[in-house]
Amino acid sequence: MGKTVRFFLCCALLLSGCISGEQKVFVYPRIGIGEKIYLSTVSIDGEYTKKDSCLILESGKMISFNLPEENQLYALTSDFNSYFVVFINDKGDKIIHADYFSRHYSISGSAATKSLIHFQRLQNELEKRRRLAAEKKEDQHAMELAEKKRKYYINYADTVENIKAFLIVNDELNFGQDTRAFEKFMERAKLRFKGNPEFDQIYQRSLVYLQSQKEHPE
Structure with a gap:
């Protein structure tokens, strides 16, 4: 389900394709010169949609992307290798140090x-x-x-x-046959995330499942 993504940025003045937005991510990528870093949104189903890109003119030099969507799952990818960085855009600017050679990254913010x-x-x-x-x-x-x-x-x-963190691990949850524990869990989650479209969809599916278990217990 959910995967891990990385990214870094290009100088905004040199880029014509940067997206406007309140929050930013500042990336320090260690990667080959001439490579491109791509910023994509990632759906909970694992679908990547490219939103912006930056040409790397100097390895390790800071680049930046605007992040218009709060509480969105983003990924930083490249054609350099299969390594990617995934991060959640919660409140505030982010700083990411990403090493595409050693496949390691750190994030603050x-x-x-x-x-x-x-x-x-x-x-x-x-x-x-x-x-x-x-x-x-x-x-x-x-x-x-x-x-x-x-x-x-x-x-x-x-x-x-955070709703995105919740959704990322949601598919890994296993309550076995303990439907009562699952029901209580979903009610507690509802107190935190009710009104979020993705959660509301999951919650409605859980109601259907719980009702089916009551009608046709295994």
Whole structure:
């Protein structure tokens, strides 16, 4: 579902295609000279739509893009390689240092993105430990780690305040047959995100699912 994106910027005075907007992202890309950095919006379904681009005249030199849509998921990509940076445009300007050679980046100015990155790193570490336990035939320990990972997804989605961060992890949630827990979870989420079109759609689907479970319990 959701993927990780990176980006950097060109001097606005040299670009004719920059988008006007209140917020900006300032990118310091380490990448080959002559390459292009693309700014795209990313839908929750993983569809990329290019919005702007910048030609890199000097590796490591700051470039910038305007970000007209708040709480939008953006991605920075290039033709240089398959590496990409994904970030959420919550309030305020962003600064991204992106190294397309070592495939590493850091971001400041986006609490939602930093929260999501931290969470995903914890989950990745849990998954590594689970796989190692499985390889060692430590089945009980592997099952415990899988359950811990499942609960972490729910706890994160249950507490995160940014709608995009919530939507990114939503598809990973697994309540099993505990429809009552799922119902309570969705009601709590409704208190935070009601009125957001993407959440409202998910919420309506959850009502249909819960009703079907009541009518035809497994």
